[in-house]
Amino acid sequence: MGVAIFLALLVAPEDSDQGISQRIFYIHVPIALTAYFCFGLGAWKALRLLVRGEERHDLESYVAIHQGTIFGVLTLVTGSIWAKASWGHWWLWSEDQLVLFLVLFLFYCAYFMLRFSLEEGPRRARSSAVYALFGVVLIPVSFLAIRLAEGLIHPTVFTRDGPQMSASMFATFCVAWAAVTLLAYVLYRVELVGKRLDADLHELREILR
Amino acid sequence: MTYLTDVSALARKDLKIELRARDTLPAMLLFVLSTLVVFHFALPAESASDAAYGLLWVAIVFTALLGLSRAWVPEHEHGVLDGLILAPCDRSAIWLGKTLATLAFLLAAQVVALPAFALFFASLDVTAVAGVVLADVGICVVGSLLAAMAAASRARELLLPLLVLPLSIPLIVGGVGAAISPDGERYLLFLALYDAVFAVLSWASFEYVVTE
Numbered sequence: 313m314g315v316a317i318f319l320a321l322l323v324a325p326e327d328s329d330q331g332i333s334q335r336i337f338y339i340h341v342p343i344a345l346t347a348y349f350c351f352g353l354g355a356w357k358a359l360r361l362l363v364r365g366e367e368r369h370d371l372e373s374y375v376a377i378h379q380g381t382i383f384g385v386l387t388l389v390t391g392s393i394w395a396k397a398s399w400g401h402w403w404l405w406s407e408d409q410l411v412l413f414l415v416l417f418l419f420y421c422a423y424f425m426l427r428f429s430l431e432e433g434p435r436r437a438r439s440s441a442v443y444a445l446f447g448v449v450l451i452p453v454s455f456l457a458i459r460l461a462e463g464l465i466h467p468t469v470f471t472r473d474g475p476q477m478s479a480s481m482f483a484t485f486c487v488a489w490a491a492v493t494l495l496a497y498v499l500y501r502v503e504l505v506g507k508r509l510d511a512d513l514h515e516l517r518e519i520l521r
Numbered sequence: 522m523t524y525l526t527d528v529s530a531l532a533r534k535d536l537k538i539e540l541r542a543r544d545t546l547p548a549m550l551l552f553v554l555s556t557l558v559v560f561h562f563a564l565p566a567e568s569a570s571d572a573a574y575g576l577l578w579v580a581i582v583f584t585a586l587l588g589l590s591r592a593w594v595p596e597h598e599h600g601v602l603d604g605l606i607l608a609p610c611d612r613s614a615i616w617l618g619k620t621l622a623t624l625a626f627l628l629a630a631q632v633v634a635l636p637a638f639a640l641f642f643a644s645l646d647v648t649a650v651a652g653v654v655l656a657d658v659g660i661c662v663v664g665s666l667l668a669a670m671a672a673a674s675r676a677r678e679l680l681l682p683l684l685v686l687p688l689s690i691p692l693i694v695g696g697v698g699a700a701i702s703p704d705g706e707r708y709l710l711f712l713a714l715y716d717a718v719f720a721v722l723s724w725a726s727f728e729y730v731v732t733e
Contacts, residue, residue, distance in 0.1 A: 362726070362729055415687055415690050416687075418686070418687040419687035419688070421683075422680075422683040422684050422686075422687060425676070425680060425683050425684075426670065426671075426674065426680060426683075426684060429674040429675045429676040429680055430670075430673060430674045430675070431673075431675075434733070435673065435730075435732070435733055438729040438730065438732075439670045439673070439729075439730050441729070442666075442670070442726040442729055442730055443667075443670070443684070445722065445726065446663075446688065446719075446722065449718060449719070449722060450687070450688060450691075453691050453714075453715055453718065454690060454691050456691070456711065457690065457691035457694040457695065457711065458694070460694060460695070460698060460707070460708065460711060461694045461697075461698065
């Protein structure tokens with residue numbers, strides 16, 4: 313796992329011909345894609361919970377969204393650094409991916425607030441699941457909104473050459489993507505195991521009392 | 522047909538409570554008016570009217586939050602919600618009734634707020650008003666579901682703005698766009714899309730939120 317990331321970082325510099333700032337692309341974009349994936353997974357588990365009513369999906373959905381939020385914050389940070397390096401500003405409202413991640417970040421922080429202020433039980437599981445589903449619908453809707461707003465506030469959309477990737481750059485990108493996804497998966501499993509252990513311990517303590 | 526009868530009975534119940542107790546609508550009216558007055562002093566004297574349109578949207582969203590935070594209070598205070606859930610009607614009818622009642626309050630507040638805005642700040646055209654109405658529908662659709670969630674939580678009124686505001690960002694984009702953009706129809710279409718998507722989602726998921 314660590315080796316994969318190390319390789320990606322080591323391979324990346326040799327084919328970055330747009331200066332040092334280009335290198336962050338190999339970290340930033342995979343992290344962003346992974347964050348989307350985690351939110352999607354969280355919503356999928358939430359849907360399973362609502363349809364099938366299986367308790368274990370609640371924890372899985374929560375853990376996936378937790379990971380998604382962590383990766384979302386990382387996206388904001390790396391994106392901000394990249395923006396500073398290539399355009400000279402820490403924050404650009406015309407960069408719609410960044411704005412979208414800010415909206416999502418606010419949304420999923422509210423998700424945690426909701427979760428921690430409800431009594432534990434099936435009702436909390438279902439309420440969080442419904443909110444998680446709202447989140448995954450919010451992603452395309454606010455993306456559309458931000459695109460619309462961009463045309464309104466900034467008539468000249470920030471034009472930037474798409475990443476003209478050579479084969480080796482694309483390969484590096486794929487390795488980095490795989491590495492980040494693997495990292496997310498490992499973190500997901502670790503946190504899930506931890507939380508389950510926690511829940512089991514809690515149950516045991518209740519029984520012993 | 523019984524579904525619609527249930528919905529209208531529930532909505533009428535809320536309106537009747539409001540007519541007798543009068544504790545939400547006057548508060549909303551006073552709030553939106555005083556917000557507009559505060560904004561007059563908050564804006565620099567020579568600022569463009571575009572900025573005023575933005576502030577109108579801030580006033581609308583916060584007024585809606587004020588109304589929504591009171592929406593489920595009568596149900597919770599007297600345990601009415603448990604009775605409604607046990608009643609032999611579709612649970613989503615409870616949500617629809619509440620949405621319609623909240624929407625009626627919000628539109629009533631708007632009937633006062635929009636002329637006041639036009640008087641104090643800048644004129645509003647038909648597209649802008651249509652944008653306000655569509656955004657009101659969106660806020661009520663999402664908000665009445667989230668308010669039911671928040672009412673069951675420990676944080677109560679504190680939680681509701683946190684839940685609603687991120688979801689209302691697309692509505693504000695659409696509403697402001699409808700007011701100031703030359704091709705406002707595009708924004709109206711977007712608002713209608715938002716309303717439709719979230720109405721279906723809330724309608725389908727309300728039952729999961731209120732049942733134990």
